[in-house]
Amino acid sequence: MNIKPLILIVEDDKPIKKFMKVSLEAQGYKCMETEFGNAAITLIFSQNPDVIVLDLGLPDIDGLKVIEKVRDSTKARIIVVSARGHEREKVEALDKGADDYLTKPFSVAELLARIRVALRQFSKNSDLQDNELTVFKVKNLKIDFEKRRVTILGEEIHLTPMEYKLIELMSKHAGRVLTHKYIVDEIWGSYFENDTQSLRVFMANIRRKIEKDPAQPQYITTEVGVGYRLVDE
Structure with missing residues (x-):
């Protein structure tokens, strides 16, 4: 018997909250809902949801505060939905x-796609708590972490050590948007935090090597002004 994934919806707009709940339950997900940030924190600690769909503009506390209070204590994937498009x-x-991050308005199909990616990541994290991932695969791309080898359709792609570090980091967070600051902090350290130009150069080089058409990438997508995402499907 399969256990239905549990999704917590934190949204103070009642029509949107109902729309999300009905759409997710129709796909077989189990849902909880609240319009308050403090109630959400309590539910996260007591019910241990798999995915949290979180609005930022809540009536009691800001959604960002909810993230701060629970991030270190839950493995749940957090999808922010907000009218704040900046x-x-x-x-x-x-x-x-x-x-x-989803900017309102969004379609049912887009919400469900993000939920599927989030659940895959949640499952992957749970399965690999004791076993380190050794191989990453998506479409024709394969990364062997033990051999530090990247291949497309079985053909090895030569990456510099820095390029490899970048694609390894992104593959371990596949499906998730990584901000420029996060990537720079992880690869170069926080003292290098403003050097996003170097990051763009490295990403362009990686794309040139792994993408069939770098202008229309199928592996590494750009979230304009935000960061990069390595696809997970």
Whole structure:
């Protein structure tokens, strides 16, 4: 018997909350809902959801505060949904620990696609708590972490050590948007935090080597003004 994934919806707009709940339950997911940030924190600690769909503009506390309070204590994937479409808000939410970001209005298909990616990541993290991932595969791309080898359709792609470090980092967070700041901090350290130009150069080089058409990438997508995402499907 399969256990239905549990999704917590934190949204103070009642029509949107109902729309999300009905759409997700129709796909076989189990849902909880609240319009308050403090109630969400309690539910996260007591019910241990798999995915949290979180609005930022809540009536009691800001959604960013919810992320801050629970991120270190839950393995749940956090998808922020908000009418705040500015890049600064997206970056702030992602830097605080959100895994993905949807700007309102969004379609049912887009919401469900993000939920599927989030659940795959949640499952992958649970399965690999004791076993380190050794191989990553998506489409025709394969990364062997033990051999530090990257191949497309079985043909080895030569990457510089820095390029390899970047694609390895992104593959371990596949499906998640990684902000420029997060990537730079992880690869170069926080003292290098403003050097996004170097990052763009490295990403362009990686794309040139792994993408069939770098202008229309199928592996590494750009979230304009925010960061990069290595696809997970």
